[in-house]
Amino acid sequence: MSVGDQPIIIKRIKRVTGGGHHGGAWKVAYADFVTAMMAFFLLMWLINTTSPEQKRGIADYFAPASVSQTTSGSGGILAGTALGNEGAKANGSQSIISDASPDSRNPNDGKSKDGAKAAADISANSQASREELRKKEEAAFASAAQSLKQALQDMPELAELSKNIIIDQTPEGLRIQLVDQEGRSMFNEGTATPNERAKILLRAVAKIINQLPNRISIYGHTSASPGQGRKDERDWPLSQARADASRKILQGAGVDADRIYQVSGKATSEPLYPDDPTLPGNRRIAIVLLREAPVLPPGAGG
Secondary structure (H helix, E strand, C coil): CCHHHCCCCCCCCCCCCCCHHHCCHHHHHHHHHHHHHHHHHHHHHHHHHCCHHHHHHHHHHHCHHHHHHCCCCCCCCCCCCECCCCCCCCECCHHHHHHHCCCCCCHHHHCCHHHHHHHHHHHHHHHHHHHHHHHHHHHHHHHHHHHHHHHHHHCHHHHCCHHHEEEEEECCEEEEEEECECCECCECCCCCCECHHHHHHHHHHHHHHCCCCCCEEEEEECCCCCCCCCCCCCHHHHHHHHHHHHHHHHHHCCCCHHHEEEEEECCCCCCCCCCCCCCHHHCEEEEEEECCCCCCCCCCCC
16 A cells, blocks of 8 residues: 555544533422422411311312212212302302301201210110119019018918008009908007007018118008098098007117108098998008118218
């Protein structure tokens, strides 16, 4: 190869314009950051200035459940509620504001459902408690009546007197009646003095009474005299005196005086046999264990 035939060498130089750190991509990132910060501070300002009802409305608006439950607008999936608009699209916070401020024409509209439920539960519990107490009282009365009947059967001196006792339950309480039978009276004729038969029965009744805490009412009853056109005025003090004499025997047998609630005479006003007020069975002493709370000991209430 001659000197004039030397090869031609072409150099391609790649020029970098602008430099690596002199580009404009950082400006885009900075603009996004500034925009995000502005949106953040705007959100903080809105949260600070909105009322709880408005916040609740915004939450309901964006909650998925509110889309399926709402019936406002056209009823479609995208026809939900709109904030601050009335008409076809309901206000998202309107129902909350209505609940918070009930119509004065119906004050019950604003009552809390939880409060009403709690009141209903309390009422139901109270009713259940009363029913439970009533059942316990009925069971106690039945047990006392059975105990008295058993005592009359087990004791020879009382067995023949079993026909003189009637035990039943009334709205007032457990009633134990000592009833005169033909030829088997409880009191000496025309007087308030109980005979031995009455004393034995009253002492037996006292043992049963002491098994229960209930207070006691004692009523005296007389029978009408044959051919009596009007009530005998002497029947009132006589029936009351017999009731009081029975009280003294019960207290002598151990019944606490604080348990005696009432002692009264009813004369012939409530005959056991209304068809024939002259029957001996109308002459009786009624001892009632009252349906009520037991008597508290002294100082228990304070």
